[in-house]
Structure formats: C-alpha cells, structure tokens
Amino acid sequence: MSLKAFKTQVLPVKDKLYRFALRMVRSEVEAEDIVQEVLIRVWNKKEDMARLENVEAWCMRITKNLSLDRLKSSYVKRTDQLADGFDASIENEVTPYRSTEMKDTMKRVDKLIASLPEKQRQVIQLRDMEGYSYKEICDIMEIDMNQVKVNLFRARKTIKENLVTINAYGLG
Amino acid sequence: MDLDRIERLLEKYWECETSLEEEKELRVFFNRPDIPVKWKKISPLFEYYEEELQSNTLGSAFDERVLTRLAPMPAEQKGKVRKLFYDLARVAAVGLIVITATYFIREQYMEHKDDPYMVDTFEDPREAFEETKKALRMISKNFNKGRKEAKKIGVFNNAREKIKNGDNKL
Structure with missing residues (x-):
C-alpha cells in the first residue's frame, strides 16, 4: 500500500478510531495516542492489507485491542x-x-x-x-x-x- | 414528519429491531429543535449521539504528526536500493584492488625473472662448494674476532669473584 492509499483509505477513519478509543479509555490524550499507534501499526503491516476485505473494521479491531490493553495496565487505578x-x-x-x-x-x-x-x-x-x-x-x-x-x-x-x-x- | 412513525420506530429501537437507516432517521428527527414534549426524556440520547460525532474529532495537526512518524518508512525503502548499490560497490572495490594488485605483482615478477638471485649462480658443483666454504670461513673468522672481545668481559667476572670472597673473609 502506498502512502497515498494510506491517506485516502486509512487516515479518514481516524475520527472513528479516536471516538472508539475515547469511549473505552475516556482520556483524550490517551485516545489520541492509541490512534497514532494504531495507524503506525497499520502502516507497518500494510502488506497484509491487500488480503483484507474490510480495512476499516480491521483498524477498529486493532483500536479495540490496544485500548483494552491500556485499560488492563491501568486497571487498579481505574477501579479506584x-x-x-x-x-x-x-x-x-x-x-x-x-x-x-x-x-x-x-x-x-x-x-x-x-x-x-x-x-x-x-x-x-x-x-x-x-x-x-x-x-x-x-x-x-x-x-x-x-x-x-x-x-x-x-x-x-x-x-x-x-x-x-x-x-x-x-x-x- | 409522521409522529406515529417515530413512535413505532422508537418502539422498534428499544427492541433492537430497527435497521441502520431507521436509526439514522431517529437521530435526525430527535436533533430537530421542535421535539414534542412526550419525547423530551428521550431526545437527549440522540442529541448526545450526534454531538459526540460532531465534537470528537482529530484535527489536521494530528495527520501531520502521524505522517511524520510514518515518513521514515518510505525513505527506508529508497534506502534499500541505495544499500544494495553500496554493497555491490563494496564488492566491486575489493575485486578491483585484487585485480590491480595481481597485475602489478605479475609485472614485477616478469621484470625480475631473469635477475641473478632468481637463477642458480654456479654450474659446477666443485666451484660452488669452494665458494660456500669461502663464505663460511669468512663468517667463522668474524665470529672468532667477536669471541676474543667477549673474553675480556671474563676479567670483570673474576674481579667480582675476588671481591665476593674478600667480603666473606671479613
């Protein structure tokens, strides 16, 4: 996937990813950080993208997993x-x-x-x-x-x- | 808009039987300014949904931040080609050095192939033997000369012994 394809296919999804992450971690800074990491991961795995039928859902899934990871690592703090x-x-x-x-x-x-x-x-x-x-x-x-x-x-x-x-x- | 329809859609909505289009319709409806009083309790929900979509966005500054973090990647790809070129150049340079060195060494060898030290000096064995003996004799003579000088050092040794013995007597 070229940088151009990334800009037109993946980058526009960023707001959905951000809101989804925000819904889970409830911190704007952290949510933004998560989306950045998701996009970078997606870019690094861009070779896999050709095989995917739904790139957006894939990005959302990565966002979910990353957000849950973050929540898990700060679980004690949050429950308090x-x-x-x-x-x-x-x-x-x-x-x-x-x-x-x-x-x-x-x-x-x-x-x-x-x-x-x-x-x-x-x-x-x-x-x-x-x-x-x-x-x-x-x-x-x-x-x-x-x-x-x-x-x-x-x-x-x-x-x-x-x-x-x-x-x-x-x-x- | 048909209020009965909204009522029906809302019922379906709570039962999770609405389609995406119908849910969109509900959202649009409840975001209008003139909501009937009986739905005042419900409308904040759809207003909230709409509001969340509108306000939680990432600006273009975010894009730039992400893209700059991605930027090293395409550069690295270009670097791959360059790296391959450098590797090839390195191999070629080593090859060139070896070939040049071989050429010059060969050149030297050809030039001095016929020099005296590269070929036998004497044809006749007797003559060679005499010549060798002469050379060895010369070495022997010089060696003896050196030994004579070294003997003088023995004087110091004797003197030291005497002093030592003298010390013991005292």
Missing part, C-alpha cells in the same frame, strides 16, 4: 476512581473529558453510557453512534452475532429505563 465516583453526588461527578461544554441532560447520558459494562458500551458506540452493521460489529469486537445483539439489547434497555425514570422523578 470508579468506586470513588459512585460515592460522589451525581451533580459533582463530571466525566473526565469535555464535560463543561455539554448540556446537563447530555452529561447525564454521557455518565449513563460510561456506567455500562465494557461490551455494552462498545456496542452502543459502534452501532448507535458510528452506524456499523451487526456483521461489522461482530468483526470488530470479535464476538458472535448473538452476543452483539444481547449486548445491544441490554445497553438500550438500561439507557431507556434510566432516562425515563430519572426524568420521571425529577432527579435531573
């Missing part, structure tokens, strides 16, 4: 943070990134999605935000179709219940 976060009041608990720019209602959605289990969070990102097909999501997440649907169903169910009940009791 999460534990602290749940004790704090809802209003004061701000997400680590871009929270000030968001409307309150959206902050709540952000927090809600952040509180979902890892896989559900990934599925929501891939399906509801990036608009990938179920098959592509299987490919990216390396799980079967059934798992994808179960995770998506549970995620949407949790979101629905939380959005409706919190508002119903006026807790926003």
Whole structure:
C-alpha cells in the first residue's frame, strides 16, 4: 500500500478510531495516542492489507485491542476512581473529558453510557453512534452475532429505563 | 414528519429491531429543535449521539504528526536500493584492488625473472662448494674476532669473584 492509499483509505477513519478509543479509555490524550499507534501499526503491516476485505473494521479491531490493553495496565487505578465516583453526588461527578461544554441532560447520558459494562458500551458506540452493521460489529469486537445483539439489547434497555425514570422523578 | 412513525420506530429501537437507516432517521428527527414534549426524556440520547460525532474529532495537526512518524518508512525503502548499490560497490572495490594488485605483482615478477638471485649462480658443483666454504670461513673468522672481545668481559667476572670472597673473609 502506498502512502497515498494510506491517506485516502486509512487516515479518514481516524475520527472513528479516536471516538472508539475515547469511549473505552475516556482520556483524550490517551485516545489520541492509541490512534497514532494504531495507524503506525497499520502502516507497518500494510502488506497484509491487500488480503483484507474490510480495512476499516480491521483498524477498529486493532483500536479495540490496544485500548483494552491500556485499560488492563491501568486497571487498579481505574477501579479506584470508579468506586470513588459512585460515592460522589451525581451533580459533582463530571466525566473526565469535555464535560463543561455539554448540556446537563447530555452529561447525564454521557455518565449513563460510561456506567455500562465494557461490551455494552462498545456496542452502543459502534452501532448507535458510528452506524456499523451487526456483521461489522461482530468483526470488530470479535464476538458472535448473538452476543452483539444481547449486548445491544441490554445497553438500550438500561439507557431507556434510566432516562425515563430519572426524568420521571425529577432527579435531573 | 409522521409522529406515529417515530413512535413505532422508537418502539422498534428499544427492541433492537430497527435497521441502520431507521436509526439514522431517529437521530435526525430527535436533533430537530421542535421535539414534542412526550419525547423530551428521550431526545437527549440522540442529541448526545450526534454531538459526540460532531465534537470528537482529530484535527489536521494530528495527520501531520502521524505522517511524520510514518515518513521514515518510505525513505527506508529508497534506502534499500541505495544499500544494495553500496554493497555491490563494496564488492566491486575489493575485486578491483585484487585485480590491480595481481597485475602489478605479475609485472614485477616478469621484470625480475631473469635477475641473478632468481637463477642458480654456479654450474659446477666443485666451484660452488669452494665458494660456500669461502663464505663460511669468512663468517667463522668474524665470529672468532667477536669471541676474543667477549673474553675480556671474563676479567670483570673474576674481579667480582675476588671481591665476593674478600667480603666473606671479613
């Protein structure tokens, strides 16, 4: 693959990769760092690319694996943070990134999605935000179709219940 | 827009039965300014989805950073050809040196092939024997001359012995 092909085929995917990484590691600096590493890895393996039918899904898969690696290496630190976060009041608990720019209602959605289990969070990102097909999501997440649907169903169910009940009791 | 349709799509959405197009339709709908009150609880979700797509992007500065990190790669590929050339040049240089050296050595050899020391000096064995004896005699004479001089050193030895013995007596 030439540099030109890299610029037209791979580089435009960077925002999707970035958002996906950001959804998992929740740090802009780290997410950006991950995307850089992904792109460099892709470039180094450019000979393999001719055999791939879906380059984008491949890039997303590398992003997922790298992000999970990073999470694993900082696992202890993160769980401590999460534990602290749940004790704090809802209003004061701000997400680590871009929270000030968001409307309150959206902050709540952000927090809600952040509180979902890892896989559900990934599925929501891939399906509801990036608009990938179920098959592509299987490919990216390396799980079967059934798992994808179960995770998506549970995620949407949790979101629905939380959005409706919190508002119903006026807790926003 | 048909609100009943949105209602139906939303139901399908929660059941995970919507297609990608239908989900897109929902997102577009809920990002309009005039959302009916009954969906006010739900609309932030789709607003959030849209907002996330719009705001979380990497600028062109990022592209440049990545591309500069990739840049060494094509340069290295060009380097491969250059490296091959250098390797070949190195081999060629060694070959050239060997050939030149061989030529000059051969030249020298041909020039001096007929010099006296390269061929036998005497034809007659007797004459050769006499000549050898003469040479050996000369060496022997010079050697003896040297030995005579060396004998004088023995005087120092004797003197040292005497002094030593003298010391012992004291």
